Amino acid sequence: MTIEPQTGPLCTRESLASELRALGVRSGETLLVHSSLSSLGWVCGGPVAVIEALLDVLGPRGTLVVPTHSADNLDPAAWQNPPVPASWWDGIRASTPAFDTRTTRSLGVGVVPETLRTWPGALRSVHPQTSFAALGPRAAGIVDGHALDCRFGEHSPLARLEEAGARILLLGAGFDSCSAFHLAEYRVPATRVTNSFAVTTPQGRRWTTVEDTAISSDDFDDLGADFEKTHPVLRGRVGGADSRLFGLPDAVTHAVAWIRENRCRTEGF
Template identity: 50%
Template sequence: MSESLSQQVAPEQAVPEQAMPHTAASLAADLRALGLAAGDTVMVHSALRSLGFVAGSAHAVVLALLEVLGPDGTLVVPTHTAYNSDPAGWRNPPVPETWWPVIRQENPGFDPVLSPSRWVGALPEAVRTWPGALRSGHPQVSVAALGGRAAEIAGVHPVEDELGDGSPLGAVYRLGGKVLLLGCGHGNNTSLHLSECRQEQPKMDANGAAMRDPDGRARWVTWTAPATDSGDFEELGAAYDAVGPVSVGKVGNATARLMPQRDLVDFGTVWIREHRR
């Protein structure tokens, strides 16, 4: 390897203080010790840097998860595309109002195969592009699923029921799936949005995004859906951790939490009703 090339290897990853690199095999052992098992359906949220140095990076983490889940298990990750949204609502940063019509008209549109996920980490992108992975068709909050129940989870994703019972989150709920927080907190716990959608009179938001039709043409679509607000998810999650069946342990260097999604969502539904104003 040339000196110039060697300097480009993992430039963002400082070598952490650990005895040896983590591997797909060692991570699989950690996941089993945490309680993940063959045949499970699991929604994973992750911050890969928290794992420490992993030989093979995200590729090895996917291999570890698939090794534990086995052929009958299913790995689910968020592959959200928040950049495909109405520019009228952009704040970080905002864009000039004169740009809005151009952005809406010229956006190439969400394509389950081509549109990259963003702001959800490296692991979802690895799963999204994995052979055999299925991605749901929502233009903003899609998921990718890999394994035995992938079609049940990602096969149907109504635009207007983006995070509700008709979404992949609802499918994971019906299948008795689990949630794995791998080095991240409940602020990233997408399943809690299902608890928001189950409120009796949720606040509704107007949404817009570009969709790409099979013929390659893009079109702008609008819909209304329950508003989402993860601002109190850490507080909600801490309350759940105190009473719920949560398994906490180390996966690599990361603190990981594994919990039954159904129990979490039911708890969150009540908590939001009683605490959110």
């Protein structure tokens, strides 16, 4: 069997930090990062080196935020990748472990967020599906108060990031990963849906159902492309990754107008 050699570029903590600074990441800022480790190349130290590089650039006054979503804490009737037999649904609802900020793994957001989740001093919001983790002096203010019936809205870390004037770094990730666009979905007419998950209550574990705003990232690539036409988006390479850096408040404001124009008209609102 032939073993293929590693492909590059070779990335180190130092090289990543240098390229992040060149892209425009600033010391002391609050930064929401969506990332793809594999897009960077061969990283000496893996996700730990990526986080160390980000922290080196942000410095002690900066705050690093990542999505730590746990998409498997979801009603099994909605599972698609893959679906499970209907005969299993009641058993899954009864047995899914309750969300725990300390032990529930992140899923579907990459290995960098999962590494930050367990980083010493990191804090995590309490939503059982769409939590965020943060590290730095603004962390507590960002993750506190994440309501169970508000995945990405006014009572979520995204709204706190907007208030803080945070920026977004798409580190080898596309606009389809840009969770801030979901905040805009809460500010336009939208369908309400039921959402279920396992949580810990004072009475113990409970399977809980709430009403929340319907969300979809299906058109976020189109939304992001339109955003880039009229707003300053810093672009560059970090390792082998095409990366973008831009203001979160600007992205949300643009997304509200875009969704009103492109979705509400077709959905009849």
